[in-house]
Each structure stands twice: as structure tokens, then as C-alpha cells.
Amino acid sequence: MVMKKNAENLAALRIETPPATLREIALDRMRRAIIGGLFEPGERLVERTLCEQLGVSRSVIREVIRHLEAEGLVEMLAKQGPIVATLNWDDARQIYEIRAALESTAVADCAKVAGPEIKTALRKAMGELERTSKQNSPVGVLDATTEFYKIVFEAGGNNIAWEIVSRLNSRISRLRVMTLSTSNRMTSGPLQIREIFAAIDGNDGEAAASACRAHVGAAAAIAKIILS
Amino acid sequence: MVMKKNAENLAALRIETPPATLREIALDRMRRAIIGGLFEPGERLVERTLCEQLGVSRSVIREVIRHLEAEGLVEMLAKQGPIVATLNWDDARQIYEIRAALESTAVADCAKVAGPEIKTALRKAMGELERTSKQNSPVGVLDATTEFYKIVFEAGGNNIAWEIVSRLNSRISRLRVMTLSTSNRMTSGPLQIREIFAAIDGNDGEAAASACRAHVGAAAAIAKIILS
DNA sequence: GCTCATATCTTGGTATACCATCGGACAAAG
DNA sequence: CTTTGTCCGATGGTATACCAAGATATGAGC
Numbered sequence: 231m232v233m234k235k236n237a238e239n240l241a242a243l244r245i246e247t248p249p250a251t252l253r254e255i256a257l258d259r260m261r262r263a264i265i266g267g268l269f270e271p272g273e274r275l276v277e278r279t280l281c282e283q284l285g286v287s288r289s290v291i292r293e294v295i296r297h298l299e300a301e302g303l304v305e306m307l308a309k310q311g312p313i314v315a316t317l318n319w320d321d322a323r324q325i326y327e328i329r330a331a332l333e334s335t336a337v338a339d340c341a342k343v344a345g346p347e348i349k350t351a352l353r354k355a356m357g358e359l360e361r362t363s364k365q366n367s368p369v370g371v372l373d374a375t376t377e378f379y380k381i382v383f384e385a386g387g388n389n390i391a392w393e394i395v396s397r398l399n400s401r402i403s404r405l406r407v408m409t410l411s412t413s414n415r416m417t418s419g420p421l422q423i424r425e426i427f428a429a430i431d432g433n434d435g436e437a438a439a440s441a442c443r444a445h446v447g448a449a450a451a452i453a454k455i456i457l458s
Numbered sequence: 459m460v461m462k463k464n465a466e467n468l469a470a471l472r473i474e475t476p477p478a479t480l481r482e483i484a485l486d487r488m489r490r491a492i493i494g495g496l497f498e499p500g501e502r503l504v505e506r507t508l509c510e511q512l513g514v515s516r517s518v519i520r521e522v523i524r525h526l527e528a529e530g531l532v533e534m535l536a537k538q539g540p541i542v543a544t545l546n547w548d549d550a551r552q553i554y555e556i557r558a559a560l561e562s563t564a565v566a567d568c569a570k571v572a573g574p575e576i577k578t579a580l581r582k583a584m585g586e587l588e589r590t591s592k593q594n595s596p597v598g599v600l601d602a603t604t605e606f607y608k609i610v611f612e613a614g615g616n617n618i619a620w621e622i623v624s625r626l627n628s629r630i631s632r633l634r635v636m637t638l639s640t641s642n643r644m645t646s647g648p649l650q651i652r653e654i655f656a657a658i659d660g661n662d663g664e665a666a667a668s669a670c671r672a673h674v675g676a677a678a679a680i681a682k683i684i685l686s
Numbered sequence: 687g688c689t690c691a692t693a694t695c696t697t698g699g700t701a702t703a704c705c706a707t708c709g710g711a712c713a714a715a716g
Numbered sequence: 717c718t719t720t721g722t723c724c725g726a727t728g729g730t731a732t733a734c735c736a737a738g739a740t741a742t743g744a745g746c
Contacts, residue, residue, distance in 0.1 A: 251698095252699075276727070276728095277728070278727075287700055288701080289699085290700070294524075297527065297528045300524075300528030309707075309727095310727085310728085320615070321618060324618040327563070327619075331559045331563055391556050394556070480730070504696090505698070506696090515731045516698095516731080518730070520699095538698085
């Protein structure tokens with residue numbers, strides 16, 4: 231026991247090596263920039279320009295672009311270089327379908343195992359959600375929703391699915407904020423999340439799953455109107 | 459009609475620009491090497507060594523590693539560099555669950571829309587599957603199964619889900635061949651695929667989905683025995 | 687003989703140099 | 717005025733050089 235305590239102390243002593251390699255910082259910035267709409271879809275990403283914008287060398291930029299390419303946020307045009315990925319309705323439709331499949335099983339899993347502490351965490355995230363939605367802050371709502379689902383996925387032991395969903399969400403990020411800007415969505419969204427939570431709170435996996443499917447389906451319907 | 463023919467000829471004239479940038483070739487080779495087990499899980503991927511093994515510069519290798527990292531085939535150890543990703547049972551379990559979700563909806567979608575030409579293509583893939591399984595060729599069976607599902611996903615308009623499934627499959631590739639090497643699996647696998655096909659052939663989405671879930675579930679069960 | 691310090695070697699991180707190709711501007715020929 | 721040839725700048729692809737940090741070996745001192 232003493233040994234354990236000692237090890238813990240020593241571990242706590244450890245100087246937090248900033249996981250901040252230049253590349254990771256640049257990756258994060260670039261990803262946020264794309265998701266945040268700082269770059270338009272289809273816009274060319276000229277390497278040397280990005281170099282001076284981010285203040286790093288081309289090597290870093292290129293490796294970051296490789297990563298974003300694999301994530302689906304950037305597309306490579308042969309002989310022309312990278313551009314910000316564009317999104318058509320068919321792709322978006324599929325993404326919403328996949329989300330519906332993964333999120334509904336995740337909430338069901340979560341409902342099966344949810345104990346008091348998870349429910350408390352979810353309740354807190356939901357409070358944040360209502361607060362931001364009352365403030366009419368689309369990005370705030372998005373963050374709160376993300377937090378809610380993050381808890382759901384991790385509680386159910388679905389971290390890989392969470393990774394996939396996160397990646398898919400970043401590909402439809404623009405769509406998501408536009409979807410949220412739809413006025414009635416600002417109120418209906420939290421309502422549906424509340425419904426999902428109620429099912430989880432009652433440990434009713436099936437109800438949670440169907441509520442979740444409804445939630446994603448509603449978002450997809452709005453997205454379809456916007457995009458097509 | 460004449461116009462059409464003309465356009466076709468013109469298109470045929472086009473000089474095949476080799477999609478062969480060094481990086482893409484190297485990416486392909488590396489991915490195959492990892493999936494094929496040429497590198498052990500956990501094995502360090504020393505950049506300079508790979509350079510001379512592949513005959514390219516470090517820039518290329520590093521960009522390839524970024525890509526593979528984003529794909530989940532390679533992990534980065536802080537201050538130590540890249541290693542071949544390792545697989546624990548919890549991750550594998552999740553991957554099989556996600557596959558079950560995505561593949562079952564894909565076969566259901568396929569069953570809903572499958573026409574004669576799709577069914578013919580599936581039948582052909584299944585013939586290949588039976589042939590390779592009789593020859594006791596695990597990799598052949600794997601390829602044939604992959605081809606079968608590829609047709610299924612594309613027929614149902616689920617190319618993004620296919621991309622995700624492919625990526626997940628590459629992460630459990632070692633497990634898959636080990637799973638197939640299980641003797642009874644060599645015969646039961648094709649049988650289950652045949653069952654899925656029968657449901658698609660009868661355009662019965664629900665039956666196809668449940669057969670598919672059974673198929674993936676059986677694979678997961680064997681994987682669990684192997685891995686834990 | 688064991689320990690600790692230092693030298694060195696390996697390895698990844700970063701920056702830069704060089705080259706081939708593409709695209710547009712401009713000019714000359716019809 | 718259109719067309720075509722050519723040149724030049726921009727851009728991506730590739731290779732290499734340099735640096736800092738860890739790991740390892742070696743040797744001095746106790």
C-alpha cells in the first residue's frame with residue numbers, strides 16, 4: 231500500500247511533458263479551422279501559404295494534411311493538391327444513417343449499465359445544453375450535445391464508435407450549425423435529448439434507442455432541406 | 459447515338475495518368491505489410507529503416523505513417539515513435555459490434571433494392587468464396603468475403619459505411635485470418651454468407667440483417683476465444 | 687564489484703533545397 | 717481575331733541537412 235502511494239506521488243511529480251509537438255498543435259488548429267468554417271469547402275489549401283499562416287514548415291503542414299485527408303476533412307486533387315472536402319447530400323445522408331445506427335446502440339448500451347454517477351453527469355450536460363439553447367448559442371448547443379454523447383458512449387464502453395462518430399460529425403460540422411440555426415431546432419433539439427435522457431434514466435435501452443433514432447432522423451431531415 | 463460513341467472513343471484516348479505518387483505506392487505497401495502480418499503488432503517502425511526498405515525518403519515515410527496513424531493501424535508512442543497498433547479484446551469486441559451494426563443495415567438496404575444484376579454479382583462472389591474455402595485458403599476466403607460485402611454495401615448506396623468497415627477490418631486483420639483458420643469456421647463461414655445471400659435473393663431485409671448479425675457474432679465469439 | 691556520470695549513437699522533429707509539372711500570360715503567325 | 721508556341725511563376729513531390737532528446741555503453745571512482 232505504501233509502495234502504491236509512493237508510486238502515485240512520483241507519478242504526480244512528473245513534469246507534464248506537453249504532448250504539444252508542433253504537428254499536433256497544427257493538426258488541431260487546422261481541424262478547428264476547417265470545422266469552424268474558416269476555410270470554405272472546396273477551397274484550395276496551398277501548402278506554402280499555410281506554412282506562413284501557421285508559422286511552421288512544409289513538412290509539418292504536409293503531415294497534418296495527410297492526417298486530415300485520412301479523416302475525410304481534406305481531399306487531394308491529382309496534380310492540384312489538397313482542398314477542403316466538399317459535402318453532397320448523398321454523403322451527408324449516409325453519415326446521418328451511420329450516426330443513427332451507432333448512436334442508437336450506444337444509448338441503448340448506456341441505458342443498460344447507467345448508474346447514479348453516469349446519470350448525474352448526463353444531467354449536468356443536459357443542464358448546459360438547456361442553458362446554451364436559451365442563450366441561442368448554436369456552437370454552445372453543439373458542444374453541450376457533444377459532451378452528452380461523449381458521456382453516453384464512454385459509459386457504454388464504446389470508445390471506438392465514439393471516435394468514428396466524432397470524425398463523421400466533423401465532416402458535417404457546417405451542416406450541423408446550419409441545422410441548429412433553424413429556429414424550431416433550437417428548442418426541439420434539447421427536447422429530444424431530454425427524451426433520450428429520460429429513457430436512460432429509466433434504464434430502458436429500447437426506448438432510448440428509438441428516441442435517439444428520432445433525434446438523428448429529425449436532424450437529417452432538416453439537413454436534407456438545407457443541402458438539396 | 460453517334461455522339462455517344464464518339465464521346466466514348468474520346469474518353470478512351472485519355473492518357474492514363476499514373477496515380478502513382480511515391481507516397482501512395484508506399485502507403486499501399488505499408489498497409490498491406492501491416493495487414494499481412496509482415497510487421498508484428500507492437501513492433502517499432504523505425505523511419506530510417508523503412509526508408510531503405512522501401513527505397514524512399516523520410517518525408518514519404520513520415521507522411522505515410524501519418525495516414526496509417528489516422529487509420530488506426532499505427533500508434534505513436536511519445537518520444538519513441540510509431541509502432542504497429544496492438545489490439546486488445548475490448549477494442550476488438552467494439553469493432554465486431556460496430557461491424558454488426560453497419561453490416562446488418564447494409565445487407566438490409568441491399569436486400570431492399572437488389573435486382574437481378576446485383577444478385578448475379580453476389581452469386582459470383584459466393585462461388586469464389588466456396589471455391590477458396592474448399593481449397594482451404596484463408597486469405598482467399600477473406601478476399602472473397604470482402605468482395606461479397608463490397609458489392610452489398612455499394613448496391614445499397616453505403617459507400618461511406620463501407621469505408622469505415624474496411625478500415626475496421628484492417629485493424630482486426632490478424633484476428634480475421636486466425637479466426638478463419640479455425641477449422642469449423644472454414645465451413646461455417648460460407649454457410650452463413652449463403653444464408654445472407656438467400657435472404658437478399660428473396661429481398662427480405664429483416665432476415666438478411668439477422669443472418670448477418672449471426673455471422674458477425676459467430677466471428678466475434680471465436681475471436682474472443684483466441685484473444686482472451 | 688557496484689554506481690554514477692559522461693560520451694556517443696540512435697531516433698524523431700523540423701527546416702530547407704531541388705525538381706517536375708501545371709497554368710496562365712504574352713507574343714507571333716495565320 | 718483566333719490560334720499556337722513559349723516562357724515564367726506557382727505549386728506539389730521528393731530528398732536531405734540539422735538539431736534536440738533518449739537510450740545505451742563505457743569507464744572512473746568508491
